[in-house]
Amino acid sequence: MATRCLQFKPKVTRSMATRVNLTPAQKLASSSGNTHHYALKQVIGKGAYGIVYRAMNRQTGKQVAIKVIEYEEEEELNEHMLEIDLLKNLKHENIVKYHGFIQKSHQLFILLAYCSQGSLRDLIKRGPVEEMECKTYIKQTLCGLQYLHEQGVIHRDIKAANLLLDGHNVVKLADFGVSTRVNSMAMTYAGSPNWMAPEVMMGQGASTVSDIWSLGATVVEILTGNPPFHNLLNEAACYAIVHDEYLPPKYLSSRCRKFIRTCFQKNVFQRATAQELLTHEWISETQKPALEKFKEEEEGEDWRHEFLEVDVSPFKGHDTKSGHHSLLQLRQNSEICNPYLIYGECDMYSIASCLVDLCRHGQLQHIGDMFAYDAQSRAGECKELFIRIGGISALLCHIGPSESLISQYFLDHTSDLIKCGILQYCDSITDYKLLISLAIGYGKILDHKDWCNWCSKLVNIEDAILRGLAADNKLAHEMLISLSGADSFEIGKELIRALMSLPLRSNSRLRYTVFKSLNIFLERKSIANSDMGYAEGEFHSTPQLSSRPSSIQLANVPVYVERTFFPNGFVDWLLKFTPESIDDPRLVKNFVELCFNVGHLDRVVLGEIVEHGGFLRLSQQLIQQLGRDWRSKYTRSILSIALNLCTELSQELIASYLPIAIDISLRFLRISDFVTGGTEVLLHCFLFAMRENYNITENSESILIHCNTSVIQVPRAALLHTFYSEEPKFGNYITKFAKLCALPPCKSLACDIVSHPQFMKKTQSLFDVYRGSLIIQIDFLKFLKLILTRYVEFTPLQPTNKNIPTEALITSAIKQPVTFPTGTEVLRAVVDFLLSNWSPNNLRPNQVGSDSVLIKQLCHDIELLVTTKPRSLSKRSNGHSFVIPTLQSI
Incomplete structure (x- = not known):
């Protein structure tokens, strides 16, 4: 057998995947070179939790047993670490000795003492075991159990395969994978059925005397070769253990049969303990002369009862x-x-x-x-x-x-089945488990694209996957997800309708599989934006919708009809499974993504999602719950998708969800990377309020939207913060923020921005950062022209302008108690900077725009603000139905 070599170092940095924990003896034994080498020689045992190898320390030549456990998630690792926590604290002659563990990326290696004689199961395979020899092993097992129970540990899987023999034939209790600490009663269903106590079988919990029942079954196994009721199928065996009485074979001694019946006492309160069984007459009796064996039966039970026993195999x-x-x-x-x-x-x-x-x-x-x-x-x-x-x-x-x-x-022999030519019969196979297992097995040896093409040609593959999903077959989940991304595999209306009919409500794992598969399919079909990414700035709204204000007529706007390949009622079906933010994160993420892929640019679907309201409430919960941890990959992903869909939903708002939409926008405004999206959602909310003719007022702290019987507050500080935050996608942001500042409800926001002590510094730094982008410089100049124009209009030196509300004038005066020369100095500082920024003598490396006619015109318009004053405030539209002020020169 090929030798595998396991290498590790005792001291590892935190960033490495290997984690080593060894007993002092093991560390001392291999201290040279500060490196341990173990060669895996051969497999000596297999179980549900891993494979056990005989291994050799290449430096010391000493043999150990290494239990190798594969795990995928941190929760699985924690479960296996419980076995280690138990083993490292157990020290007894009849407990297998623990030497340490090694944790690599997805493998856990538990180092144990090597028991050269194998297990008692191996022993009984060689031939029958006499009672006297059996008693020796059971007595040692009882000593080990007594120690375990005194330590408060239930083994829960006592059987011959877990009783090992060292080189001196000393019994060692092993395999503590399902063991647990005593806490009244362990309620987990664990262990091997034929050795399992009836109270565990019925779900009443395990106790220390449950190990005694398993010990009785082990005695039967050692003496007869098989555990009780071995000739019955699983369900029948379970029923017999709970309801029937086991009759030990008559060739066993009467004392042995009494010992077994003592172990098989169904009343847990009357069942003997390990300490009590150590004094049982069968355990304590000595070897009898040969002739005495013939008298044993006369001292026991009435021999006539033996004729009444029947084996019902x-x-x-x-x-x-x-x-x-x-x-x-x-x-x-x-x-x-x-x-x-x-x-x-x-x-x-x-x-x-x-x-x-x-x-x-x-x-x-x-x-x-x-x-x-x-x-x-x-x-x-x-x-x-x-x-x-x-x-x-x-x-x-x-x-x-x-x-x-x-x-x-033969499902675990798919490679042998494939080698023998079963693939040619796949079209006629009706058993879904067999077909799916063969397909998955074939996929391991074939290129993924070729495998998908092969699967797509099977006429019965869809039916097999659906039946497998209905039965919660793990391979069926894996196969649907794998095929959903293949161009050769089409998910049509009929298949979607069949997926919708599956019992998703009672199975969160099935919901995840269906949602994820549909997401992969929709993205493959390019229904979602081809530039979609999970970080804002890579994820852009389409101009037709993102730039359309709700107040204009919709006649010239493209109408995006419902996807033709979705069956009727798909959106209603999807929204019925709206999760809570505290549900499985993978399920929540795929639901949010599926809502976006289905609703993106489809006004019909967007309207249905808004009317349901569940997605908006979920988005509100997500930003509340995840806002502080937004930098993690998962959080950025899910919040980005939710925000982009909320941006589109805010264009289809109804009155009842306006407060939630504004709350969502304000919460996103607090996160620098999501400021652009939050600003756009708030812009659409203001447009909706204006279209519905809601009364909108201002005070010194907030903009107030009077919606029906409630008042929605939009803090002015939150809006001011967006401009002075570290917005990384300024080019996208400034166009949205300029439209927001141009709205009548935000008419005094310009004063707040210009009056801020960091205004001039922010302006200069932005032109420096974006000196290589002509478009962003032009957009920022347009924004400056807008806010400086409003700043001039709302300064306290212009009280004759009757179009300005008194409250706004008072607010402006409170916030900017300055004289006109100071206001002039602000404007002059901006103009001087703009005039010098593109002068030939001040050009910086990679700076553009010095020869731009539009930049020169915008700078000239801003310069006129110093030499002109607003004689009348006329109104004109900028082409997008945003009202902006117009200056008329004297």
Whole structure:
């Protein structure tokens, strides 16, 4: 077997993926070179939680056992670390010794003492175990259990496979993967069914005496080769453990049978403890002379009762014939099949070759029973041999009848199935689990694009995926997500309608899969903006909608009809699953993204989303919950998508959701990277209020929108903050902010901006930063012209202007108690800077605009503000229905 080498260093920086924790002995043993090397020699055990290797320290030559556990998420790692926390505190002769652990990126290596004799399960496979030998092992196991229970630990998975033997045949309790601390009763369903106590089976919780029941099952397993009720299927075995009484075989001694019955006491309060069982007569008895064995039964129970016991194995039938005779009957396809006799007396090759012959001739009547018994009693040994001698090819000779057998017993052998040519039959396979497993297996050896093309040609693939999703099949989830991004796989109306009919409400994982798949499909079809990104500035609104004020006529605006490939009622269906902000983050993100992909530029859908109101409320919750952590990748992503859709929704507002929309905009204004979007949402809210003729007033602190019976406050400081914040996408922002400042409700905002002590410094720094962008310089000059014009109009030196409300004049006077020369100085400082900024002598590297006619005209218009005064305030439109003031020279 190839040797794997595991290398790690004891001291690692925080940024590295490897984490090492070793006992002092292990650190000392390999201190040279400050590096540990372990070579993984061979697999010595497999379980539900990982694989155990025999390993060797390449420096010291000492052997250890290394349990390798694969994990994907931090929660899984935390669960496995519980096993380590238990092991490192347990020190007893009969508990496997813990040496440390190594954590790499997605693997956890637990270092344990190597038990060279293997497990008791390995021991009983070699042949029967006598009672005296069994007692030795059980006594040591009881000592280990007594120590565990005194430490407050329940093992919860006592069985022969978890009882190891070291080189001196000392029992070591191992595999604490499902163990737990005692807290009244552990309520988790864990352990192996045939060894499980009835109270655990019924969900009543595990206690320390639950391990005693498992110990009794282990005694039966060691002495008979199998645990109680091993010949029953899972459901039948569970029922028997809870409701039936197990009758130990009569060839066991009476004291042994009494010990087993003591362990199998169904009343947990009457079941013996580990300490009490250590004094049981079977454990404490010594070896008897050979002749005394014949007297033992007379001292026990009445022998006549032995004739009343019946074994009710469903496989047993009439067992008067030998196993070889039963195998002959099986080969002749007889109606009678006795797996327990066949496996008990016949060699494995004869059994496997018989099954291959039966499959080749299509005689499949008893194949399932034989594989079922093999799985329960022989750990799949016959199946492995069956595969090696050509059994899969024999099954494929009759793919229709054998399909259910393949699905039930060979799903973990998809590579062998593919090698034997099963792919040619995929179009006719009706079992969804088999088809999906084959497709996923084929995808591992084929280029992704070619695999998608192959899947798309299967006429039954959609039906298999839908059935798999309905049954919550993990591979079906994986397959739908993988195919949804393939150009060759079309998600049409019928498939979408079928996805809508799945039980999504009761299964959040299924909702996530469906939402994510539809998102991938919609983005592939380029319905969403091709420049869409998850950071603002990369994610632009389309001009037709983003620049359209709500107050103008809609006749010349393109109407975006509902997507033709969505079935009727899709949007209503989607909105019924509106999550809460505290739900699974992945689910919330995909719901938000799906709403955007469906509603983007579609006024019909946008109107439906607004009327429902759920998305606006969710966006409000998200910005409240995630606003402080907006720099993380997930938060930026979800808030960016939500904000971009809110921007479009704000153009389709209705009165009942105006307060929520304004609250959303104000919260986004507090985050520098989202100022542009927040400003645009607020702009649309003001336009809606003006269109609906709501009364809008101002005071010294806020702009007040009187909406029906409520008053919505928009703090002036919040608007002022947007201009003086560190807005990274100034080019997008300034055009939105200029339109906002041009609105009548924001008429005194210009005074606040110009009166700010940082106004001149901000102006100079912006022209310096964007000296290489002609468009941004022109947009900023237009903005300066607008606010400086309003600044002149609203200075206290112009009280004769009757168009200015008295309250605004008072507010301006309070905020700017200066004389006219100071106001003139502000304007003159701006004009002097503009005149010098593009002079040939002051040009900086990469500066543009010195020869721009439009820049010169805008600078000249601003210069006129110093030498002219507003004689009358006429109104004109700038082409976008925004009212801006006009100056007339004297």
